[in-house]
Amino acid sequence: MDFKQLISHSKEYGFIFQSSEIYDGLSAVYDYGPMGVELKNNIKKYWWDSMVRLNQNIVGIDTAIFMHPSTWKASGHVDAFNDPLIDNKDSKKRYRADQLVEGYVEKIDIKIMKDVAKARKKFGDDFDEAQFRATNQRIIDRQTKMDDIMGRMGALLTAEDMEGMKALIEELEIACPESGSRNWTDVRQFNLMFSTQLGNISGSESKLYLRPETAQGIFVNFLNVQKSTRQKIPFGVAQIGKAFRNEIVARQFIFRMREFEQMEMQFFVRPGEEMKFYEEWKAKRLAWHMSLGTDASKLRFHDHDKLAHYANAAADIEFQFPFGFRELEGIHSRTDFDLTQHQNLSGKKLQYFDPEINESYVPYVVETSIGCDRMFLAMMANALQEETVPDADGKDSTRIVLKLPAAIAPVKVAILPLLKNKEPLTNLASDVYRKLQSHFNCQYDEKDAIGKRYRRQDAIGTPYCVTVDFDSLEDGTVTLRDRDTLQQKRVHIDALVAEVADSVSMATLLEKL
Ligand code: GAP
Numbered sequence: 001m002d003f004k005q006l007i008s009h010s011k012e013y014g015f016i017f018q019s020s021e022i023y024d025g026l027s028a029v030y031d032y033g034p035m036g037v038e039l040k041n042n043i044k045k046y047w048w049d050s051m052v053r054l055n056q057n058i059v060g061i062d063t064a065i066f067m068h069p070s071t072w073k074a075s076g077h078v079d080a081f082n083d084p085l086i087d088n089k090d091s092k093k094r095y096r097a098d099q100l101v102e103g104y105v106e107k108i109d110i111k112i113m114k115d116v117a118k119a120r121k122k123f124g125d126d127f128d129e130a131q132f133r134a135t136n137q138r139i140i141d142r143q144t145k146m147d148d149i150m151g152r153m154g155a156l157l158t159a160e161d162m163e164g165m166k167a168l169i170e171e172l173e174i175a176c177p178e179s180g181s182r183n184w185t186d187v188r189q190f191n192l193m194f195s196t197q198l199g200n201i202s203g204s205e206s207k208l209y210l211r212p213e214t215a216q217g218i219f220v221n222f223l224n225v226q227k228s229t230r231q232k233i234p235f236g237v238a239q240i241g242k243a244f245r246n247e248i249v250a251r252q253f254i255f256r257m258r259e260f261e262q263m264e265m266q267f268f269v270r271p272g273e274e275m276k277f278y279e280e281w282k283a284k285r286l287a288w289h290m291s292l293g294t295d296a297s298k299l300r301f302h303d304h305d306k307l308a309h310y311a312n313a314a315a316d317i318e319f320q321f322p323f324g325f326r327e328l329e330g331i332h333s334r335t336d337f338d339l340t341q342h343q344n345l346s347g348k349k350l351q352y353f354d355p356e357i358n359e360s361y362v363p364y365v366v367e368t369s370i371g372c373d374r375m376f377l378a379m380m381a382n383a384l385q386e387e388t389v390p391d392a393d394g395k396d397s398t399r400i401v402l403k404l405p406a407a408i409a410p411v412k413v414a415i416l417p418l419l420k421n422k423e424p425l426t427n428l429a430s431d432v433y434r435k436l437q438s439h440f441n442c443q444y445d446e447k448d449a450i451g452k453r454y455r456r457q458d459a460i461g462t463p464y465c466v467t468v469d470f471d472s473l474e475d476g477t478v479t480l481r482d483r484d485t486l487q488q489k490r491v492h493i494d495a496l497v498a499e500v501a502d503s504v505s506m507a508t509l510l511e512k513l
Contacts, residue, residue: 001384001400003322007253009384009400013460015039016254028250028258035460036376038410038441040261043375044240046408046506047263050288050513051238058236058265059229063217065242071216072193072209074341076309081212082189084157084165085248091179096248097165097187100174101153105146106324112142154305162187192245194258210244215367217241218266219338222350222363226268233352233363234277236267240372252323254373261372268363270354271336277366278313278333284513285317285331285368291512292405294382300325310337319378328378329370336362379404383461389486391451402461403484405509409461412440412504413496416453418469420446429468432478432493436466439497440504458483464500 001009010016014033018025032040052060072078084097115138120127133139149172156164165187175182198206211217218225218237225237240263250256269277282301289299297320304314312335316327339362343350351360383404391397406412413436417429426446433444443462445453450467457465467479477490480499491499502508 001386003253003381006322006380006384009459010036010253010380015380028247028256030254030257030373035410039379039404039408039461040372040376042408042410042506043379044261044263044372046292046509047288047370047372047375048238048240049506049510051236051265054510054513055236057231057234058238058267059225059231061218061221061225061237061239062241063214063221063239065211065244066198066208067211067216067220069207069209070345071220071342072212074345075216075219075338076341077193077209077212078191080309081193082191083248084162084187085190086166086169086187087185088176088179088181089183089185090181091176093176093178094248095176097162097169098153098157099249100169101149101165101172103177104172104174105149108142108146112139115139150305157306160189162189190246190248192247194244194246211242212245213243213369214239214241214262214264215266215369216338218264219350219365220342222268222339226352233354234267234269234273236265238263238265240264252321254377255321255323255326257373260374262369263372263375264367264369266334267366267368268352269366270357271361271364274333274335274364274366275313278331281366281368282315282317282331285329285370287513289317289319289328291509292379292382292408294319294378298382299328302327308332310334319381321378322381328374329368332367332369334365334367336364338365339363379408399455399458401458401483404461406463406504407506407509409463409504410441411443411457411460411462413464413466413500414443414445414453414457414462415466415468416444416450417446418450418467424473425468425470428472432466432468432496435493436496436500440500454481463504466496 013035015036017031017033019029019031020026048060051058085094086097086100087094115136116129116132119132120129133143153165153168156168166184169184170182173182193212194210196208196210198208218239225231241261242259243262244259247256247258250258267277267281286299290296300318302316302318304316307314311332313333315331317329317331318325319328339350343362350362352363353360383402384400385403386398386400388396389399415429415433415436417426419425429446430444433442436442445456447453454465461483463483465481467481469479472478472493476494477492478496479488480491480496481488
């Protein structure tokens, strides 16, 4: 299904609404509807449990959105949390200069992928993609060009050379997607933090920022957490919470928002051991994504050409969104940058005494950071499908189905009396609903024909439908329908909880890790 269909499906079935829609919306801000909040909570729970419950040496925290303004001076966000901005003078459209260059490079990559797909078709099972990429001259030339451009851009951004960025855009003859013109303004830096003020005093001392990442709440609490939990290095601190960025360009639904939620984990390690843990966390995070059934071909690592001011190594896990491969999660080796900066600015020691080597030091940090909303979008994009299935009369019909992992689906079981307003059928169905509702999130639905109700549940991803019919009144059994296989079987009402529990339980996912 294409991106437009995904967006309208999200609205129609109560997953995502534009914020303040009745006032024509607020750009790049979204609300989660009744289905969306359930799905989002399940994503957060799966992340939390896989971090905090499955690792004895990872603990949780929930820090405030507002932090002392010195936090952001120390972290470098006041001075360096900028994006390069450029305007097209004809269309008056604003762009991120780095994204214009990335878009140019992506077009070359698409050409490479087309060549690879053609060769795969030609050579069939014998096709060796790595060998083809390494020996086909056209691909080698294109890849070299891509690497060269990205390398040059990385250097320009690191040096904050905005003139160089404009020159690169001109050299590549990049035109405005809207007007087709190459009439660009200069490139300038734009700070992404939102600011407000504390109380009613204005002035620089009372200037507060809405946090642009949750990580700093973890750093400034490093010793509080370590001392109160008596964790020994290596150990991690995990947090889920809101973050805010005044994004220059935010046109891709919930992919890039101005208010969003992050799930971050800072792993504190002994200096010199960070690369080992960096590689370990890259592998663990990829395994987490795969455990949700995402096809390996839709995920890939992308090593950063331009390192953030705090990192000595960084990679993204990219997912193939409907608009191409994009960052879903970042894994960063942040060195001792943040803790040292906070130590220097606050004048408070942020050191750990390591009893194994009898030494005190500022720990190094490996971070995993994923946007909850971006994960939500990835899951929707992965799960939403249109397929042909036999209807009640055995004829082909199409259905829209959200094939989410059962443990993540918003509603686990729908209870459907065969007919509405038909007692004692509806009474029994209500009894079944009450029996199940303390175990799983359930829906009771008696409106419309049963086929239509099945389709509604398919569209929100409900893994099981229970139909209560006249036989149920006689023998206490109901029909249990499986969303994916469409198979139906009779199950006794007393056995329903046990029948469904395992497959909708988060434990089945966690066990895969
Ligand atoms: N603490 C490190 C950090 O914040 P980041 O790469 O800037 O690193 C981490 O952000 C993740 O947060 C991204 O991989 C993405 O999933 C999510 N994210 C960042 N900006 C976002 C935005 N404007 N809207 C939605 N998600 C965003």
